[in-house]
Amino acid sequence: MNTGVSKRVARFRDQYWERGEPGRETPPALVSAVYRLWLAGLLLKLIGSSWDVAWHFKWLRDELAPPHLINTVGTVIVVGLTLFHTYTGYGVDKHALWFMQAGTGIFLIALPIDLINHRINGLDITSWSGSHALLYLGTAIMLVGAIRGWITLYPHGRWRWFGLAALWFFFLENVWFPNQHQEYGVLEIASWDRGDPYAEPILLQFAADQIGRPVDRESIVQFSLPIPDWVYPVWGLVPAALVLVVARRTLGARWSATAVAGGYVAYRCLIWPLLAGADFPLSTVPLFLLLIGLAVDAAHLGRVPAPVAAVLGSAAVTGLGYGGIWAQQAVDAAPPISYPSAAATFVVLAVLWVAADRAKVGQSPGRPLVTA
Secondary structure (H helix, E strand, C coil): CCHHHHHHHHHHHHHHCCCCCCCCCCCHHHHHHHHHHHHHHHHHHHHHHHHHHHHHCCCCCCCCCHHHHHHHHHHHHHHHHHHHHHHHCCCCCHHHHHHHHHHHHHHHHHHHHHHHHHHHHCCCCCCCCHHHHHHHHHHHHHHHHHHHHHHHHCCCCHHHHHHHHHHHHHHHHHHHHHHHHHHHHHHHHHHHHCCCCCCCHHHHHHHHHHCCCCCCHHHHHHHHCCCCCCHHHHHHHHHHHHHHHHHHHHHCCCCHHHHHHHHHHHHHHHHHHHHHHCCCCCCCCCCCHHHHHHHHHHHCCCCCCHHHHHHHHHHHHHHHHHHHHHHHHHHCCCCCCCHHHHHHHHHHHHHHHHHHHHCCCCCCCCCCCCCC
């Protein structure tokens, strides 16, 4: 560490490293610095996890693989920030801190459980395992704390809206993450059918041995798409749409949901050629999420009562979502889906959307956000 950095660290320690209770007055410059570090840590976690999915569709698991190491650096930053908030009380109220602590705790508990799960069950390629679900849950709760802290305390200025939009982008990515299994899986099967499988022979053999089959198309399908066809659209439209609903309300700008959904789609489009250039497996990109963002924004135009808007919005999300997946299947590629599941998607989404309205989910816990 050079002298300049050492001096800044020492000055920061002397100025801010003192015991305090959450909710204490925090200098705006410190709030800005700490929450930008949150964004940096979450960005590293995002890059690592995005690479990790492609990695596991090519090679056998390796705890010291580069994507794991990048993700670990991001996790260390986030855990360190949670410890800082806990000890000093700076940059959080008691509610934000509780969410940060609970989410970080669940995440850290899930890590050894996931390692043990892999040691016992081997590959466990699916994103839908119980240990993976705990990782997503911990990250989601942790992000709720960061979002609340940002809304409550972050100073006014251009970063206020864009930083919160970035946090909602990370939240949407975390919710969507397990669906990437099907998005990679459908192209893994296509690569086998072309005679040029993405996965290395050692991975294909390992996956086939787990189900007691030779390496053939049936074992590839079991490895690539072990999830029922209804899961992709139901999970992709119900939780994702609800995330966009709450994001729209906290951000306040007219096309906020579209911006968050578009940011995620743009990110997936950006990493696609990077992974291709590095010779990693490719996935389909959920372009139809843009339609979901538009439907959520349109439902917030204020022309009809809230319950009616929720029902109409749910109908629009369901129709555009299933139609968008069908169009992607016809034009390029998309995971297989069960179309009769659309009825359940509409009903569950409408009920949860109305419930969120009644519970006033998305109301700012602090001063109003400057809209963009």
